[in-house]
Amino acid sequence: MKKIKLLLTGLLLVLACGFAYAQNIQVTGTVTDGTTGEPVVYASVQLKGTSVGVATDLNGNYTISAPADGILIFSFIGYTTQEVAINQRSKLNVAIAPDAVALEDVLVIAYGTVKKESFTGSAEVLKSEKLEKRTVSNVTKAIEGLATGVLVTSGSGQPGEGSSIIIRGYGSINASTTPLYVVDGIPYNGNISAINPNDIESMTILKDASAGALYGARGANGVIMITTKRGAAQGEKIKVNFRSVVGVASRAIPSYDLLDERGWVEYQFQAFKNEEIITNGTNPSVAGAKAIQQMLTGPSKVFGLNEQYNPYNYKLSELIDPATGKIRSDASLRYSDNWMDEVTASNPVRQDYNLSVTGGSEKAKYMASIGYLNEEGILKTTNFKRYSGRANVDAQPNEWVKFGLSTNFAQTSSNFLSADGSSTSNVFYSCMLMAPIYPIYIIDDNGDPVLDATGEKQFDYGNNRASGAQQNYNSVATLYEDHFNIINTSVSARTYIDFLDFKTGPIRGLKISATMGADYRNQDQHDYENPYFGNAAGSAGRSYKYSTNMLSYTLAQLVTYKRTIADKHNLDVLVGHENYHYKYNYMMGAKSGFPFGGLYQLDAAATVITAGSYENNYTIESYLSRLNYNFDDKYYFSGSFRRDGSSRFARDIRWGDFWSVGGNWRLSEESFMKGFSWLNNANVRASFGVQGNDNVGGYYPWQALYDLGFPNAGMNGAVVASIENKDLKWEKNENLNIGLDARIFNRISLSAEWYKRETKDMLMDYPLAMSTGFTAYDKNIGSMKNTGFELTIAGDIVTNKDLRWTMSIMGSTVKNEVLNLADKPEITSGNYIIKEGEVLNSFYLPRSAGVDPATGYQLYWVWDTDSDGVRSEEYITSDKAKAAASRVIVGNRMPDLYGSISNDLKILNMFDLSILCTYSIGGKILDGLYSNLLDPIYQGNSLSSHLSRAWEAPGDITDIPIAQLGTNIQTSDRNLINASYFTIKNITLGYSLPKKWMKSIGVENIRISAVADNIAMFTYLNGMNPQYNFSGGTDYAYTPTRSISLGLDITF
């Protein structure tokens, strides 16, 4: 009977939409918030089984015509949907419960969704409310602190740039460790920065095999699923939302503490003096005078020609007391410049505006948005702009076909600093390391700037600066005259068509779907170096144009079958086929020789320097399947299997099998648990499976190739570039996950997980004797293990009408161990070692034995090795070469524990406050920047203020050796810094205008907010960025930014 009724309802739906039932009555009532008692405005009231629905008014009241035995469905975003039988009543007041947990109920997973409590794997959902709080232009920067098991770098401060992410430790040594990004169900190849964070409904991080094995070849490093906002649910009002965030940025990490002019000059003098005494054997009594002479005229010409860079108002010979090395007390500075400050913008503005419309009817739902972002960088001349638009549509014209389309268009444009590392054009290198005595502009004897004919200050190109201080160069000037610009135009589309998804009838539960997703990106990069000075002065300017385009598409055909048998056996089966094609085209051209400045395009230049192009293709074909079964919503089982073939491997070996099994037992549903009323939910989960990684270096890694890029004076030339390995295959990850979830006293949620992730057939640059002509070739040889424990505790600390306070604490551990390498159990690389039984990328350094109180020399623990390879007892020496040969493992970057603490408060129903803090305990960093400030290669470099405690006289006990010229100190464990940190990532304070005020102007909601992002970081060393990368290094990179913004959010 019930079935017939349903069928009838369905038929009526199709044939006679809008026909009313005969025995209808008028039902009225008020919908209120179950916690606050406040009316819920625009809540949806729908007659079950029909399309009939109304919305509550501004007082929460509704009136609906419905059959007396009907059922009403009350729903609203952020509230639990409630069904109430009318039972002949004409007045029906309903309190609906706000439930943050409600949104988690459905998890977006590979090829579908599941109910959270039925999930057998490990996944973490990041909801839009959390993501939206962060003032980020690239959503990867919002992930930190919101999920356990995820390590995130700070990312560059260049506007629009993202963070790097690894999930559950390093998955590989030489292959990629980057997770797979999936947008609206299909792997995404576009730029993450092309996705407007405001369009994101949620992000799901899939961490284990049960969750990710269906992404087979590409899932081994975890999957980040991004789901964009869809249209409104049936019956809801059309909503228009406008959001704007406007703010200013500043450095998030301070500069290192540096010696000022006085300290710098005095230290330099001491270094020169010591050099005279130690290296040249000069009598100490005259060494001071000789040092001053050397500083003036020696090969490193510290003060330039005729002391032009002596910042003081005394000649050097009068300035420094040769005996004490101190600057006379009455000396004053003629000028004082800070290069880093000069290139740092004060209060660069970031503006972000978004407008979105959502709506829907019975047959179609839609969501459309447009966004504009303009972010200026804290480095002058850098910025990022994004214009984005999105339209998501879902339609169901009739019962057996449903389709949808989501499209995204974005154009991003960024001006950036192209130079990196220790190149002079990189101002984060050259300005930071510029000794404090050098002026930016040409100055006269009084220290005033020398003006040109037009009254402008003139840049000092420093022909006479000391080495390391940009001789014949001025990086501040090139910042203005050179241009580096990238414009990315991205279009992404996702479509699906579902057939035969009958809710009733003999083939109910069967669904046939076809999906297609395509990502297209066109990138135009223009690098221009000016004709006047700097890198291209010799050739009258240079211009490079790079044009690349990428098209990737995924086609999938899926059949699902979902049935409940005998009320208790729930079955859900999926089988499918998929193919993926990635195509990348690169083209570039460059010319030099511009007749004058102000011309940037190639046509204006005279000489072709170079031109080139190439294409890359990469394809995958896959067969996939999954079975989900549960018994009585108590015992859940899931299994998946996927077979992938990748073009990256040779024909005979390119197919790989990936699978997973998982179980979930809802303990709290058992009858013997009914007595524990305080236990709202408890379940234990376990899963195991194998995932793959084919991102093993290049698109053609198995092939032996000759690289044609070696023409000899116009004759074609090629060299051997790679070795064939037909056996090269997938790297595999075996994942074991055991989890426990519980909710107690309806207040505290707890989730604990333990995992073991073992990488096998690990693809490695198998080290070869360099003398074979190759340092390595790709081979599946190694294995590695990551284990960790992850805990999230979230609780409602206060829940009453005027104050709701929830707090969430996350903590993760990760332990890495390299299990097996090649025939040699260790590979050293610079200051790092990869060794069996040790953590990947452990620091491999000599050990410091402190500073010799007698001589001031840096001492090291060393040993000797005799001709039979037998090591001597360890002893202490100052011999650098011996130290270089006596290295041991002295730690690694991996933290012992890391995570976050977040607090969300709602006060008087008007104010909301959230505070997010992150922390990391343990691990070490080899801070190359700091090392360079302690022991610079060049005389013209700035110096760490810690050098002021350098050893001076016998008996001094200090950690800083005697001042000397040039790099005299072997990098050792003294250069390792504790990597622990604590940050205040975000504080957001919001104020929602009272609803009653809103009624009068017909607005649903207005919220004003103040956001401070990346506010503070507490570390062991001022200036160091402990989140620069995962291996514990640092570089001269665009420093991360902090921002303070005001936001406005209006919904009509």
Added chain:
Amino acid sequence: MKKIIILVTVALLVFSSCEKDYLERTPTDSVSGQLIFSNTESAMVALNGIYRALYLPNSTWFGTLANTQQNFGIACHNMVADLMGEDFVQAEQGNGWFYFDYKYDVRSRYASTAWRVYGLWNFYYKIITNANYVLASRDVIEGDEAQVKYIVGQALALRAYSYYNLSLFFQKTYVGNESLPGVPLYTEPTLIGAPRGTLKDVYDLITADLTESTTLLKAAKDAGVTRTHKSHIDYSVAKAIQAKVFLTMENWTGAAEAAATARQGYTLLSGGDLYSGFNDIALSSVMWGGQVIATEAVSGGWGTLFCHMDIGSSPAVINANGYGVNSRKCIDAWLYNQIPATDKRKAWWNGVVASEESSGPNKSYAQLKYKYKNISDYTGDYIFLRAEEMLLIEAEAKARLTQYNAARTLLLELGVVRDPGMATRIASRSDASTFNTDSHGALNTILDEILFQRRVELWFEAGRLFDIKRLKIGFNRDYTGTNHSQLLKTKSTAAGSKEFTLPIPQQEFDGNENMDIETDQNPL
């Protein structure tokens, strides 16, 4: 229902039928080795790739993984060997490139992939491997027999040249040290690392390769195969390499014969060509070199020979801000002062400049020998071998063989285009095959004179350190009036110093199961 069936059919058609080769993908900028060695013309592509590598700047594939700007192939290695001696001065540290070679501060950096020893080892073994790939295909290359011989002969010479240079940097000189460890030897492509063997093994292979190479190239030459470009190794270049090797091995007869044969057909540089900047392989005495054409030049010149060497020979060069402008390369003051005023080569360097400037050409003893050919496109050729070197090898060999008259005749031949006072000069040198082991000592014998002429004529290009090691002498930069910026007071520069031998890079030991760092490393 019909509609449903149609739609489902459509959906199944969408089921992307993958063609058979869907998963077969190959790159567009590389080719397989099989294709390269199909015939003599395509095999020349592989040889040209090697030749390009010999003068390719900033290459990580043929150099270091960082500090790439101090790598530009053969010429840069000659410069390193000169910097490690006493005749070549790097007056300023500049950006630091090469200064660490000059101040003997690279040996402790053997574990780094950014420093000199990695770059040297990597470069020559990459060349050897590429040559071995050519040689492994010698039986399958289709084409004219003489052309095949020409190709194989070149590959053998390249291999020999590479092993020779490795031996010069990574071990003491050959004579007297034959039983010391050599360098790993490979005669075919392999993935298995070889042990060090002995220095004798190394020279046995070098001499065998050169014998076969010269035979094949002679046969090719006699069959009418002529080289199309001076970057290629022909019979004369192979003989020149052989002459250098024989000189090191103290095979005086062989050296004299090879050197004399090698320079046939070349004319010594003279007149204005002496001052044209040593930047053109078309110069009459250039036997072998790399030609830099505009479209293959490095933008900005960074990391190239002339960027490092040109001290600012024109305002455009100064404006282009090459490294040499701020880190000037000079001749040792003592050596400069020994050059007679009549010698045309004295103008290859500044004399004493009254008012020096801290950058650019106003610097005492700064070099003017090397200049950009064209600064606007940063071109300038690399000269690997000149006929003058052959003349000096022959002269030394003759002197060693006590054929003093022959030696004198050769010096006079050089004198014609260098120093009109040569005749008077050598008249005061005694006939003896001994030499003054004090490198700043008086020139007494005819051999002293020849060695002196080598230091002047081949300044920068032949690697002074190699002569220091070969002659088993030491040197001293710390003398009255020195213009050296690093006096090496804390390092031993005495004859046979361990400082003269570079350690083998860490990475070799990491991947070579037949070498152990504890026992096979050179003395640190």
